Amino acid sequence: MLRGLTTISFFADDVRAASDWYAEVLGIQPYFLREADGVPAYIEFRIGDYQHELGIVDRRFAGPAPEAPGGAVAYWAVDDVHAAFDRLLALGAKVHQEPIERGPGFVTASVVDPFGNVLGVMFNQHYLNVLGA
Known part of the structure; x- marks a missing residue:
């Protein structure tokens, strides 16, 4: 049974730039960072009333990722x-x-x-x- 959202993952070619942009949008810094090859490969922000997570994944390390927005x-x-x-x-x-x-x-x-x-x-x-x- 589904219990609620935990993490929504977005994709970026430049996770550092995406981190900076979302930090500006959200007014907070990411709480989690994972690096690969010396560059940010994944970051997470905790957001809002229920501390939902927004993750930014480097497309190079994400496996199959949509090239265009999907149906959701x-x-x-x-x-x-x-x-x-x-x-x-x-x-x-x-x-x-x-x-x-x-x-x-x-x-x-x-x-x-x-x-x-x-x-x-x-x-x-x-x-x-x-x-x-």
Whole structure:
């Protein structure tokens, strides 16, 4: 049985550059680093209310990795989708999907980070209700 997300892995050709970009986006440094051949091969950030993990994997060491975004988008909870979306664009991401209201209390948007990964952001009232319970 699935118990919840543990780590979402993104891929990058330059893990150091991805680490720097995500450190700026998240306002924190990665807590874990694994090197190979003297360069960062994998890093992890712990994020948010439940300390979910975002890993960045060097494509050279990842084994088979998608060349293009797949059929899934992971959405990270934010308080203001429009502000988060605009900030990501200002930091160099490209539009994947403009903010859309999906229903009362649910707004989503997504960008493609400078490394080719789709990063989703969502305001989700249900998330806040569960967090507050």
